[in-house]
Amino acid sequence: MIAPAARRHLSLRISVTEQCQLRCPYCMPAQGLPAASGEDVLKVEEMVRFVQILRRHFDLAKVRLTGGEPLVRRDVAALVAALAAEGIQDIALTTNGELLADAAAELRQAGLRRVNIHIDSLDAGTYRTLTRRGRLSRALAGVEAARRAGLAPIKLNMVVLRGVNDSEVVAMARFGLERGCEVRFLEVMPIGVAAASHREWFVPSAEVRHRLASAFDLEPLPVVPGAPSRDVRARDTLGRSGLLGFISPCSQPFCSDCRRLRLTSAGRLIGCLARAEGPDVSALLKAPHPGDEAGLLAAIDQALRLKLKDHCFADQRIMATVGG
Numbered sequence: 001m002i003a004p005a006a007r008r009h010l011s012l013r014i015s016v017t018e019q020c021q022l023r024c025p026y027c028m029p030a031q032g033l034p035a036a037s038g039e040d041v042l043k044v045e046e047m048v049r050f051v052q053i054l055r056r057h058f059d060l061a062k063v064r065l066t067g068g069e070p071l072v073r074r075d076v077a078a079l080v081a082a083l084a085a086e087g088i089q090d091i092a093l094t095t096n097g098e099l100l101a102d103a104a105a106e107l108r109q110a111g112l113r114r115v116n117i118h119i120d121s122l123d124a125g126t127y128r129t130l131t132r133r134g135r136l137s138r139a140l141a142g143v144e145a146a147r148r149a150g151l152a153p154i155k156l157n158m159v160v161l162r163g164v165n166d167s168e169v170v171a172m173a174r175f176g177l178e179r180g181c182e183v184r185f186l187e188v189m190p191i192g193v194a195a196a197s198h199r200e201w202f203v204p205s206a207e208v209r210h211r212l213a214s215a216f217d218l219e220p221l222p223v224v225p226g227a228p229s230r231d232v233r234a235r236d237t238l239g240r241s242g243l244l245g246f247i248s249p250c251s252q253p254f255c256s257d258c259r260r261l262r263l264t265s266a267g268r269l270i271g272c273l274a275r276a277e278g279p280d281v282s283a284l285l286k287a288p289h290p291g292d293e294a295g296l297l298a299a300i301d302q303a304l305r306l307k308l309k310d311h312c313f314a315d316q317r318i319m320a321t322v323g324g
């Protein structure tokens with residue numbers, strides 16, 4: 001039985017693949033992850049089947065596609081189109097942007113509305129070091145393509161790491177303001193490969209905000225229930241303004257009103273990033289039988305019950321396998 005309280009609004013993140021062409025050191029092991037066999041990865045129609053069932057029982061307005069790097073999968077535009085055909089109005093993508101230049105227009109046409117692009121540095125050398133193999137020019141071309149395609153809003157995600165890119169927060173905010181993109185500063189979480197260096201890397205959002213206040217006038221905006229980001233409107237001395245956001249899972253956990261459910265590419269349902277465990281529904285999605293819907297609903301209920309009251313990062317699973 002689904003608890004009555006759970007029959008409310010849900011937002012779904014689908015991690016479409018664990019694979020990524022980059023190797024950010026707080027997310028991926030240097031050698032990457034072993035490739036899953038094709039049979040173990042959910043197909044577009046299996047993901048859509050899950051969404052159809054979810055929609056029959058929950059108020060599901062938003063689906064975000066993530067990974068790994070979602071754009072390394074060639075059928076992402078087909079998935080977006082299928083979700084749009086199911087009536088999902090708000091389809092979003094989280095990407096490192098390096099493959100976006102060639103994909104943005106097609107994704108927009110398929111029904112993608114908005115995009116979060118992860119860029120940790122505007123210095124080509126630091127960006128290269130941080131991704132272990134990426135190219136800043138490709139990510140920036142992705143941002144421009146997203147703007148040209150009319151994806152909106154475009155949010156730029158920067159994970160702030162002490163001694164690595166923390167000196168760049170003002171430059172990143174200016175970059176966003178100049179392009180009409182919101183910049184969101186993320187606290188690094190001690191998940192998976194980040195656990196060992198967390199103490200050394202961690203910069204609390206309050207410190208980032210303090211640095212930004214030296215360059216911008218910051219006006220706090222009302223908190224949006226369920227949103228992980230605390231936003232401010234920033235104005236610079238030239239009168240330009242834009243949004244900045246702070247995502248603070250460590251210093252200010254936002255667990256109490258979290259209504260996010262994750263479906264991994266392997267078909268596991270995860271209620272909470274910090275404790276990446278949950279029921280495996282792949283068999284129910286791959287070979288459906290009459291009566292399976294009850295099993296799926298029980299699994300959803302189980303995943304939602306595994307949500308934590310506070311992030312405690314009990315699980316050390318690699319972030320890319322869970323879907324950030």
Ligand code: SAM
Nearest residue numbers: 027067068069095096118157188189194319324
């Ligand atoms: N590849 C895409 C990307 O980089 O945006 C999507 C997947 S990635 C796992 C999603 C987000 O998780 C990115 O913004 C990334 O910076 C963030 N992330 C990964 N590991 C993290 C960690 N240990 N702490 C905080 N954020 C993390």
Ligand code: SF4
Nearest residue numbers: 020024027028068096
């Ligand atoms: Fe890839 Fe995104 Fe993880 Fe970086 S954060 S390694 S881009 S999945």
